[in-house]
Amino acid sequence: MEKILVLGGKGGVGKSSISAATAVLLSDLLPNKKILLISFDMAHNLSDLFQLEINNKLTPLSRNLWGIEPDANIYAEEYTKELIQKMKTLMIQMPIVGMIPQIEKFIDKTFTANSIPLALKNAMFFQKILDAEDINTDDVQFDIVIADFPPTANMITLFEIPEDQVKVVLKYSLNFYNSIKGAIRNVSKMWRNIIKPFDDREQRRELGKEIFNMIVELEKRGERISDLIHDIGSLRLVTIAEKPSFEEIKRARDLTEKYIKLEGVHINMITPEAKKCDFCNILHSNQLKYIKEIKSEFKKLKIWQSKRLKEEPIGINGLKKLAYEIYGVDINAENILNPKI
Numbered sequence: 001m002e003k004i005l006v007l008g009g010k011g012g013v014g015k016s017s018i019s020a021a022t023a024v025l026l027s028d029l030l031p032n033k034k035i036l037l038i039s040f041d042m043a044h045n046l047s048d049l050f051q052l053e054i055n056n057k058l059t060p061l062s063r064n065l066w067g068i069e070p071d072a073n074i075y076a077e078e079y080t081k082e083l084i085q086k087m088k089t090l091m092i093q094m095p096i097v098g099m100i101p102q103i104e105k106f107i108d109k110t111f112t113a114n115s116i117p118l119a120l121k122n123a124m125f126f127q128k129i130l131d132a133e134d135i136n137t138d139d140v141q142f143d144i145v146i147a148d149f150p151p152t153a154n155m156i157t158l159f160e161i162p163e164d165q166v167k168v169v170l171k172y173s174l175n176f177y178n179s180i181k182g183a184i185r186n187v188s189k190m191w192r193n194i195i196k197p198f199d200d201r202e203q204r205r206e207l208g209k210e211i212f213n214m215i216v217e218l219e220k221r222g223e224r225i226s227d228l229i230h231d232i233g234s235l236r237l238v239t240i241a242e243k244p245s246f247e248e249i250k251r252a253r254d255l256t257e258k259y260i261k262l263e264g265v266h267i268n269m270i271t272p273e274a275k276k277c278d279f280c281n282i283l284h285s286n287q288l289k290y291i292k293e294i295k296s297e298f299k300k301l302k303i304w305q306s307k308r309l310k311e312e313p314i315g316i317n318g319l320k321k322l323a324y325e326i327y328g329v330d331i332n333a334e335n336i337l338n339p340k341i
């Protein structure tokens with residue numbers, strides 16, 4: 001893995017379109033690299049952009065480009081199902097505890113996919129993608145990942161890994177596990193004095209270890225993805241030349257600073273000037289004011305400007321047009337991946 005590009009910004013400014021356009025262009029410029037376009041927006045729209053059904057499976061979009069709109073819940077559910085099964089097996093084997101009729105219900109309620117924070121679910125999923133684990137295609141290891149993120153507020157929850165959220169889940173699970181373990185010990189002692197224990201302690205210990213390892217692994221997943229985003233992640237904020245989305249990217253810059261390096265700003269959907277269109281020219285001159293402000297606010301960063309195209313940039317060709325509008329026709333991949341000003 002060389003680089004993870006993350007596109008963020010206010011709703012509707014063109015994050016998904018620019019992510020997809022960038023992915024298409026990079027796949028052309030770098031035929032020997034494997035590229036993944038992944039949507040972390042709950043309201044996925046990669047399928048619309050490529051006019052192809054993408055969904056929750058890795059879908060080839062060109063020879064070296066794949067897309068996915070993951071359903072992090074499905075993966076988290078599979079994962080918690082395994083954890084629940086192990087917990088149940090462990091508890092049902094316990095003397096007394098196993099006889100409590102509510103115990104199964106309690107486990108079912110405690111360990112659900114819903115109790116895992118979305119950020120962690122996505123991290124678990126991202127990790128799965130990065131490891132190319134369980135993927136139908138032959139073990140694809142990606143060189144470049146382009147992540148289309150939801151608008152800022154939701155984007156932050158994706159970055160809040162692992163500092164708070166994983167720790168919460170982990171602490172909660174460990175407390176729960178320890179209290180159960182304590183209970184087993186006490187109950188076993190009591191029983192040992194009365195009758196010979198009929199359960200297999202060795203097997204229980206093994207199961208306990210497995211559960212513990214699963215929880216630790218959960219934390220590691222969160223941590224690994226955080227480190228990766230920190231090391232090779234590159235945030236690009238998308239705005240249009242208007243006040244609300246400009247305000248939003250300033251906020252996004254401040255909120256994401258500790259998680260990911262900001263490397264560029266896209267000013268999208270600039271209204272082109274036109275000889276016979278006074279309205280366009282008025283819009284354009286209003287936008288120029290904001291373009292100037294954006295440039296001065298993000299002085300040290302690469303600024304890419306793109307006009308509003310006449311046609312919606314969809315399908316591979318539409319997206320390529322948008323990519324050339326953004327990066328120019330002479331662009332090389334290095335200037336997209338590691339932009340210099």
Ligand SMILES: Nc1ncnc2c1ncn2[C@@H]1O[C@H](COP(=O)(O)OP(=O)(O)OP(=O)(O)O)[C@@H](O)[C@H]1O
Pocket residue numbers: 010011012013014015016017018041045150151268269306307308309310311312313314322
């Ligand atoms: N430069 C452009 N020229 C013309 N149309 C554009 C351009 N960029 C984006 N669009 C169109 O604007 C609309 C919004 O774009 P897009 O879905 O990429 O935004 P988004 O920021 O991902 O939105 P959301 O926050 O809802 O995910 C789409 O219909 C897209 O085709």
Ligand SMILES: [Mg+2]
Pocket residue numbers: 015016017041045148
């Ligand atoms: Mg989008």
